[in-house]
Amino acid sequence: MITVSQLTKTYGNKxxxxxxxxxxxxxxxxxxxxxxxxxxxxxxxxxxxxxxPTSGNVSVLGNDVTTSRGKLAVKSVxxxxxxxxxLYPDLTAIEFLEYVAVLKGITDKIERKKxxxxxxxxxxxxxxxxxxxxxxxxxxxxRVGIAQALLRKPQLxxxxxxxxxxxxxxxxxxxxxLAEMSVRxxxxxxxxxxxxxxxxxxxxxVINLGKVLFRGSPGDLIAQARGRxxxxxxxxxxxxxxxxVVSTMQIQDGAQYRVIGTPSEAHKAVxxxxxLEDSYIWLMQQSRT
Amino acid sequence: MQTIRQxxxxxxxxFRFAFRRGSVxxxxxxxxxxxxxxxxVGPFASLSAWVANSIMTPEKIQKLASFGLTVAEYAKFLxxxxxxxxxxxxxxxxxxIFLALLFLPIATSSTIPADRQYGVSDLLRSTPITGFDYLAxxxxxxxxxxxLIGALMLGLxxxxxxxxxxxxxxxxxxxxxxxxFMELTLLDGLPILIWGxxxxxxxxxxxxxxxxxxxxxxxxxxxxxxxxxxxFRAPRHGIFGGMTDLAHYYLVQNxxxxxxxxxxxxxxxxxxxxxxxxxxxxxxxxxxxxxxVVIAALVIxxxxxxxxxxxxxxx
Numbered sequence: 001m002i003t004v005s006q007l008t009k010t011y012g013n014k015x016x017x018x019x020x021x022x023x024x025x026x027x028x029x030x031x032x033x034x035x036x037x038x039x040x041x042x043x044x045x046x047x048x049x050x051x052x053p054t055s056g057n058v059s060v061l062g063n064d065v066t067t068s069r070g071k072l073a074v075k076s077v078x079x080x081x082x083x084x085x086x087l088y089p090d091l092t093a094i095e096f097l098e099y100v101a102v103l104k105g106i107t108d109k110i111e112r113k114k115x116x117x118x119x120x121x122x123x124x125x126x127x128x129x130x131x132x133x134x135x136x137x138x139x140x141x142x143r144v145g146i147a148q149a150l151l152r153k154p155q156l157x158x159x160x161x162x163x164x165x166x167x168x169x170x171x172x173x174x175x176x177x178l179a180e181m182s183v184r185x186x187x188x189x190x191x192x193x194x195x196x197x198x199x200x201x202x203x204x205x206v207i208n209l210g211k212v213l214f215r216g217s218p219g220d221l222i223a224q225a226r227g228r229x230x231x232x233x234x235x236x237x238x239x240x241x242x243x244x245v246v247s248t249m250q251i252q253d254g255a256q257y258r259v260i261g262t263p264s265e266a267h268k269a270v271x272x273x274x275x276l277e278d279s280y281i282w283l284m285q286q287s288r289t
Numbered sequence: 290m291q292t293i294r295q296x297x298x299x300x301x302x303x304f305r306f307a308f309r310r311g312s313v314x315x316x317x318x319x320x321x322x323x324x325x326x327x328x329x330v331g332p333f334a335s336l337s338a339w340v341a342n343s344i345m346t347p348e349k350i351q352k353l354a355s356f357g358l359t360v361a362e363y364a365k366f367l368x369x370x371x372x373x374x375x376x377x378x379x380x381x382x383x384x385x386i387f388l389a390l391l392f393l394p395i396a397t398s399s400t401i402p403a404d405r406q407y408g409v410s411d412l413l414r415s416t417p418i419t420g421f422d423y424l425a426x427x428x429x430x431x432x433x434x435x436x437l438i439g440a441l442m443l444g445l446x447x448x449x450x451x452x453x454x455x456x457x458x459x460x461x462x463x464x465x466x467x468x469x470f471m472e473l474t475l476l477d478g479l480p481i482l483i484w485g486x487x488x489x490x491x492x493x494x495x496x497x498x499x500x501x502x503x504x505x506x507x508x509x510x511x512x513x514x515x516x517x518x519x520x521f522r523a524p525r526h527g528i529f530g531g532m533t534d535l536a537h538y539y540l541v542q543n544x545x546x547x548x549x550x551x552x553x554x555x556x557x558x559x560x561x562x563x564x565x566x567x568x569x570x571x572x573x574x575x576x577x578x579x580x581x582v583v584i585a586a587l588v589i590x591x592x593x594x595x596x597x598x599x600x601x602x603x604x
Contacts, residue, residue: 048415052603071603072417080415086408090309091302102298103416105291148412 001026002047002156002186007056009042009210017042019210021056029182031201032190033280039210040190041083044160047188048080061155061186076105079154079185083161085145089134093125093144096133100148119147123177139170146177157187163196175200198276206283213287218276225279230259230269239267244285246278260285295418299426300433303400307434310403312396317435317482320389321442327382329449332374336457339371343458356555369548371458372466375450376544377563379473384532386478390517391510393485397431398506399499400490406498420598424490424591432486439482443474465546476576477536480583481517487587488513491594521579524569535579539571 002025009018017039034040045051047060049071061077063070088096097116106112120129123143128136133144142162149157159178163171178187179200191197197204198218206214206221214221229246232239235254239245243261260282263269274282307313345360353363404410413423447470451461492509496502523538542565549563598604 045411050411050414050603068419072419075415076417078415080412082408082411082415084408085412086406088302088306088407088409090306099298099302100412100416103295103413103418105295105417107291107294145412 003059005057007058008054009046010054017210021212023205023212025188027186028203029179029187029189029201031197031204032188032207033194033197033204034207035192038208040207041160044158044190048078048158049074077155079149079157081145081149081159081162085141087133087141087144090132092132093129096144097148101151104152106152115151119150123147138165139167142166155185157181157185160190163193194277194280206280208284208287213283221279222274222276225274225282227271228260228282229272229274229278230263231272232257232259232263232267232269240264244281246281292422296422296426299423300430303427303430304433307431313431313434314438316392316396317438320385321439324382324385325442325446327385328375328378331378332371333453339367339458343367366548366551368460369463369546372463373546373548373563375462375466376469376541381532383537386481387514389481389485390513394489394492394510394513395503395506397486397489398493398502400427400431401493402496402499402502414604420604421595424594428487428490431490432483435482435486439478463546469540469544473537473540476540477534480580484513484583491590494594494597520582526568535571535575539576542571
């Protein structure tokens, strides 16, 4: 269980990344969604004990991460995949994972080898594990990143933008892997890609400008946007400027638009069932008004 | 136990990086070769004279007898006097080791910035290690490489010296001289290498890229060299031209050989190769104080670095 209350973070340059965040996160896979610069990474780094909050309380699995003891306790059960993942180019995947395994406290050599082999197998890198990582593609590097996060069977897995830069096949594979992991540990997935959350999370929060805008299930968010998403057809001209266009499709007699907002009757718009992405855009639109 | 293994794992990885990146190896090796060459060039240049001196003629034997010396005693004298010459050469050549204070910080300053540049810093910090474990591992890893190369350079010195002497004169350095170089390396070279390495690694904690750390590493090197020369300056006297430090001075001052004793007996104190008659005395207490200052300064620097990590990076 993770409890965050009245959490704020102000950086040295006076940028307020978090402004009084209250959040409770339980078991399973939790999605943290928001645009770039919303404060997701700051929140993830605080939960992982990498960043000290300016004020507020953070309890992760019963440990206060603002204390040295609590921080170490959290890190000993944590698997973390940072947003900007880098790897030592001169090491092979096996060498790197062995190194991280020792740092995570797997000091028994046999156990370490077993876990390293298992995670390499799990992320599908068996054939490349002995290659220098400088030769790896972006997707392969992400898989090494996931593999290191899974070492020592973490109770809490924090993955920050894990699918950015991956091709669709890699993205699906990673999503499925995280969903499998969420059966045995708490997974927090931070992303600005709504599809990742809609496919795998049963619980989510939307964050923007350092504040939580929504907290609940994807179904709850979709329910909030119901009646605000429309399909309309025009002879080519764009819909009213107060409508947010989600998608445009050219058709024989003009253009079909999927819009969010309240269209005028002249448009003869048809209400449609919102997707999670529609709902997210509606929520963002609401937060700006 | 777990903490020790974590520190050793960081040290082991850093040791490999130090080898692959090459700058630490290159700097240590170049300085080692420079010192070796400085010490060897003088004695080796005069080897033919020593060979000539060792050839006995009736006139020479007669002359030796007038000093009360036998041929065997003279042969022993020659061997020891040659060894003493190696020690005397260190008065100037040992200065090369102080370059480690200047250049090692440059070579080792990229150790911590490299982790940030490669983007593994956050990942390492998310593991259950403390900032101190991380610092200790990094310093130990680089230091192990520096000391390995340093030991190889000392081994190379012994090998070149002994092989050359045996092949030309059929004898090697005296036991006392062998011991002198071992002591010089341990009592003076080792603290210098430890200081240069540690200061370089620590200065790197402020920088995010390897390139950004180079100039500050150089400044740390200059400060180290000036600070060392000022704090541990040896007394200026005779052959000690102020070019060395307390540890080197202490070792030369306490160096003895039967050749020096003979020179003193025959020609007076001033006649020996390492004439230190009337030189200010440096006692073991001053040497111990020097090490205490070095250790205290390193402990303070590591503590400050640890506090910086805690304050700036919550590590």
